[in-house]
Amino acid sequence: MLETVSQRFQGSCMMVMRQVGGAVNFLGSSFLVHPDGYLITTARIITEDNDLVVVPPISNEAFMPVTREEVAPVPVKVVARDTGKDVALLKMTPELEINMPEGILGEPEHDPRGAMLMSLGVPFGYYRFHGVIAAQSVLSGRVKSRTETNLIIFDRRVQYGDIGGPLISVNDRQVIGVIGGVFDPVELEGGQIPDGVMPINSDLSYATSIEYGRQLLEKALEDSSGE
């Protein structure tokens, strides 16, 4: 089950980086959603005015080096960025011949609670560790945030580098969410943790429902076909 999903999504995950002179700086994860070079990621790890690039991480089966010194990034532009729903759509600026399976965006409401999920991401990209890590979790619940954003909670604590990566339904083999971060109901309520109070140390994480990413993608495809 999990290995077939992993195989299906082999090569889908990309690292989002910022190009700074001759170097690149890791920002988070993203994933390919369309053969024209569209990628979905989390809005808050990027800004629109930056020189953004994506870098394919090491995703093959061989033992990978723990750090990578040099990369060949692909420039991307921000097509759309929805800060309210915390999702952004990137597009590779060079035209590359991308092959990918069809129908990888799924239905976030399809799986029942307890369904098996797999998340992909580059958790330690900040530390130049450029390997894709697959992790298993279950669908723990669904929450609507104060801003009417649908969130999927899953029982795995993500690392910061995972943010922007895909959350995949194992049954449907489709992406159902964009990894958002560690789940914290206090902050979700809009409250602030007073100084000196231990923050909630949850092992749960959340992903924003893929429907927002799909909307951005559909709009972008419509716009580009209209041109």
Add this chain to the structure above:
Amino acid sequence: MENSEEKEGWLAVDIHPWVFFTSAAIIIGSVLIAILFQASVGDIFTTIQEGIATGAGWLFIMTMNIVLVFVLVLMVSRYGDIRLGGSDAKPEFSTLGWFSMLFSAGMGIGLLFYSVAEPMFHFVSYPLTEVGTAEAAKSAMDLTFLHWGFHPWAVYTMVGLALAFFAFNKGLPLSIRSVFYPVLGEKIHGAAGNVIDILATVATLFGVATSLGLGVQQVNAGLDHLFGIGQTPLIQVFLIAGITMLATWSVLAGLSAGIRRLSEVNLVLAGMLCLFVLLVGPTLFIFKSFGENLGHYIQYLPVLATWNETYEATNWQHSWTVFYWGWWIAWSPFVGMFIARVSYGRTIREFIMGVLFVPTLITFAWLTIFGNSALNVEMFGAGGIARAVQENLPVALFELLQNFPFNAITSGLTVLVIITFFVTSSDSGSMVIDIITAGGNPDPPKLQRLFWALLEGAVAAALLLGGGLVALQTAAITTGLPFALVLIFMIYSLRKGLSTYTEGPGFSMPPYEHGHVFKTVSSHPEPELVHGHVSWLGKQRPSRRVMSEAEPVRGGKRGVRRLFGGKKQKSAKKDEGGQQ
């Protein structure tokens, strides 16, 4: 041997000349030989078959069991998740349509022939039980279940699965040769592959043609039983012409419009017949015996399935178990091919459950309804079916129906069911041969389908008129021995193919270099990622603090200006300065 360019060309156009013409020549030649020298040919094959049963019966029995275990293991293994045609494939047919096609192609014909006859035979002639006792009745049903149960369907399952997997998931032609790909590699497109496909084509056509001939005799027996028209070869040739025309129409109409619809009609008619016997016959006896037969079968399955007559030193199995195993194995390329063709889009687990269990259960219900009704008549009623069956096999079912009211209607219905079963067998056979001789094209052109459907009818008619039907059937079954070895080999090949299978090509894109290689630097997560959790939701997002001081800044002035240039970013940095 052709080179690879020619191979591509042959696969692109829809006739594979080697396979197509050689098969046709062998078929026509064999028919002529069978007619001209029928007595001696018959003798030769009978001798060969007896030799095979004596010397290699154990091999058949072992092979069938290995295949069954392998298929069951595959079902629960992780490979069960693999979808035939790739993970995005959608099934072409509804589940009900799928089941009815599986059932019609795999067994329909034989079941009508043997559902009454076989239990009757065992009841009065099985050597290990006392004739006519309750024990004999149990054994009779048990043996019938064995011969029509999980083992044949396991063989069909495996051949169908191997064909479907290599064709739909590995992109090879839908042809028997493709199954050998993990071992022969590209050589499957050469002479070795041609030989394999020619064998499969010839075996399939003979199988279908001979059973068309035998079935027509049963239809004729039924019509004679109803209307007293007599049983002559001329009538049978007319019947063959009629059935062939129906089959031709069905083949031309295509899988979805023709075979699927006929299979469904067929299943409805057969269901009506079944329901009639169930309700009018010994209903309570049938219900009781269904559970008991199943239980008996499951309990004794390991014993019976591995029984080799080793200690009894009899040769009863030669004409029953070993005969059946050879028969099923010889038919497996045909049925397997057809099953593969209609199973696109199913997962391997679905496929095995669908092909192994559903048709088997329907078969068991069918055998119980007809077999136990006959046993009931024989044990507690008027009797006489066993003797009639031993004298004339094709009339078995009609003999049973004579014990119930509305005999004329039900016999008529039976004739109709046999005809539709034969049409579905005939057209699925033509379909399979078409696919193979078209180099593995799952939708071969119609002209070719027409040719094979007509040739099938012609072969059957020629054999009926000229004799040699039984000789050819025996010949077809003797191909079971080489195919048994092929099955073992197929297990290895399929296992190898599955273990190296990856779910599609995944995502791929060419490397984007352009001579620009950038250094990577270590950095730290942004503070709003560390402390932000979901606080950005519903709030004004704080402007980004660009980079931690620990990071080396490269890229000269331009980079520095970009990093520390904007006012907004500076103030943001101040705001969050404490969160380093």
